[in-house]
Amino acid sequence: MSRTLCVMIMALMLASCGGGYSSPPSNMDNACAIARERPKYVRAFKATERRWGVPVAVQMATIYQESRFRGDARTPYRYALGIIPMGRQSSAYGYSQALDGTWDDYKKSTGKRRAKRDKMRDASDFIGWYMNESNRKVGISLTDARNQYLAYHEGHTGFSRGTYNSKSWLMRVAADVEARAILYESQLSRCRAF
Template sequence: MVIGTWATLRFSLLAPDPPVNPEDLCEIFREHTVWYDYASNSQKRWGTPIATQMAFVYYESSFRSHAQPPRTRLWGFIPWRRPTTAYGYAQALDPAWGEYLAANGDGLFTVRTDMEYALDFVGWYNHLTHRELDIAFHKPRELYLAYHEGRGGYARKSFTRKPAVTALAAKVQNRAFRYDNQLKSCEQEFQCWRWYQFWPFCG
């Protein structure tokens, strides 16, 4: 437990600042180029498009590595418990994160405050959603509803009673499509960014 806490603190301290221009995926990747590699690796491994992964992170944490839900207030003014255990870039809950670690290796430095593992988690979760609920990877709205409500909640259509959640899922979809269009204009930059890579052998 102490080791895990230390690893989380280490990555929180070393995590980069949120992107200056989160509205433009090209600018996000120009500022944090390695994030493209992480998202690309997750897409290759699990199937979720890069733009959809990044749209999830935009709305889950605003690209803040240590994001957590605000604490509730006891008697209206005393800081109290947080409403959920959501944490990190992907706002992964403790139970889901535990399942991810069990399925993919409980590494010392596999923490929610590291974008590499946050994006891999999003991809892994959506892979299970695709497999269990037959939701296509090109449907970010439905993927996000299952991500937010859990696959069981999605199957029960719990979101139909939550207009705020359905509105948020629509925003995720719009941003995913917008990010995807942006990425088409600049992706080659990030496929050839290392000194030893050159087009067309790094696509």
């Protein structure tokens, strides 16, 4: 076997042993299964809850809705005339689907210059920071998954203006986030892995 081929095989083997997760948890409808399968996620969620006060279930429901627990999630491409790619719908990326500008605000505000949107610890901390800002700026309880999600999606100004009221699809999504947070909270209360 040639030396180059050996080096390539070794590089592939090392890359496959990386510390990140390349696929979402196998059972995203069960918070305990997620906790057992991804203990790093649990540590990140708990650290965020301690720092920012956002319940684990609210964080998990938001991440489920935004990225389905995919660290490399991006918005779809836009197409002109149905065939010419015109770039992505937005700069949203990672577990939290944070936009470039909002992510930059988070890094400046927290001093986390090396934070990455495809790392769960940073993404959950971002969600905690943003929801804490929603609590401070517009008075949304940290346990109110529905309204926190609406502010997360529409921004603080949009939430204050009630822009979500004209978006029935978004109201349904926010209700789904609330229902999932309630489900996850119920599961986590009976979970040994947690």
